[in-house]
Each structure stands twice: as structure tokens, then as C-alpha cells.
Amino acid sequence: MSKCPYEDFIDRYLKNELNADEQAEFEKHYFDCESCFARTMETYEVVKMLKDGRAFDASLGYELDTPRPASPWRRFLALFSFLKRRR
């Protein structure tokens, strides 16, 4: 079966990298093309899971983002609520 030319839009669509005209064209297309919509959903599901970083193990040489440390104000609030709970 030949590949639908719109399949090449899928990754950029999910990454918001299509220009406005391309985006509208692709969206109009997948309302009618079951195959492209199914591929878009499949890609979306996998991308969503890749975002948790679990797939990129440090043993494979990847560097994962570390959560940003809390600001001094947030740390103060956390300490304050902790002390308040202990009273």
C-alpha cells in the first residue's frame, strides 16, 4: 500500500512545527483520513510516554533533566508549614 504523503506531517504537527497553513491543511486531512488520524494518535501515545524519560537510561549515555530546585521562598514556605504541623 502506498504511503499517504501527509504522514510526513505527523511528527511536526505534534511538535507544533508546521506553519499555520500546513497545520490547517493537515487537520482538515485527518478529519477524512482514518489512517493518518490513527498514525497521529499512535505517535502521540508513544511521544507522551517518551517524555517521562524512562526510556533514556543513563547507562545508554543520555542525560536526563533534573527537576529545578525550589526557590528560597518556596523552601521557606515548606519549612514553615512543616513546623506548623509539628506544633
Added chain:
Amino acid sequence: MAKPNRKPAPEDAVLQYRNVISFRVRKALGGSNPDWEDVVNEILTQAVEKIKSGEFRGDCSVGTFLYTITSRRIIDYIRQKTRVLRHAPEPLPFPDPHDEVESQERSRDIAEAVSGLKPKFRDVLYLYFYKELSRDEVARQLGITPRRVSERANYAIKLIRKKVRP
């Protein structure tokens, strides 16, 4: 005996598009915007009414007809919010990491499938989807064309989907 070729009821014809409409609305509004379900229901109701009243005469496909209604409703929603908030709502990340809680098992399966990929595919997935670099930035870092980035990403996802069936 051949079955009579009955036209589906407008409700049934429109409901077949619920997933497509939902996806389009969530993409535009952001995965964690609580209004998305109401917007989808409004679109479905409006579409059924238009079909019943004969406003939809079949000049275009049902898909195109629903696409038009959906796009107009999304624009209206954003305009409405802009009026209330004095500026357009912040675009929310999509896919939203807090969107749905996926099973740990499924996440593990995908991680396993990714570790089995050739490094050239894995690197694209890492930079493009995890680090969220643009396609051009990934292309520059890896010394390949932007088109090749898309090809590798799409092929890698196809391989993952083959190993991890829903």
C-alpha cells in the same frame, strides 16, 4: 436478500468523529484545559442540528463539514477567553505530561523497545521528543537533514508500536 442501504442517523454519523474532534480540540486548548469536553459536546450538538435542519447538504464530506465547525468553535473559544483575560490563554504543552496516568507496565515496555533500537534512531527520539529540540536543531546536532530527522523519528515510532501492541 440484500439489506436495504440505510443512511446512518445524523447522531451516529457525527459520533463516529468524536475521537477526531476531541483530539483536535485538546490540541488547540491544551491537554489539561478542563473546558475541552464541553467544547467537544457543543460541536457535536451543533453538527447534529445542522444535519437535521438540512444546512449540511452534502456538498463536502462529513469530515470536512465537522472540521469547519470544530475550527470555528475553537476560534470562538479563544476569542471569548481573550476578551475575559485580556490576552490569549497561555498555550499548554501538548502532549501534556500530566494528561493521563499511563500504566507503569506500558511505560516499561516502551522503554525496553527504545533500548533495543539502533543508537541513530534512539538519539533522534531523545533530542526531538525528550529534549524537545526543534527539527532543525536536531538536524544540526546530528549532521543530517531535517527531513531525515522526521524519517528516523517516524520509523522509530513505527518499530516501537510493532513491539508494544496496545
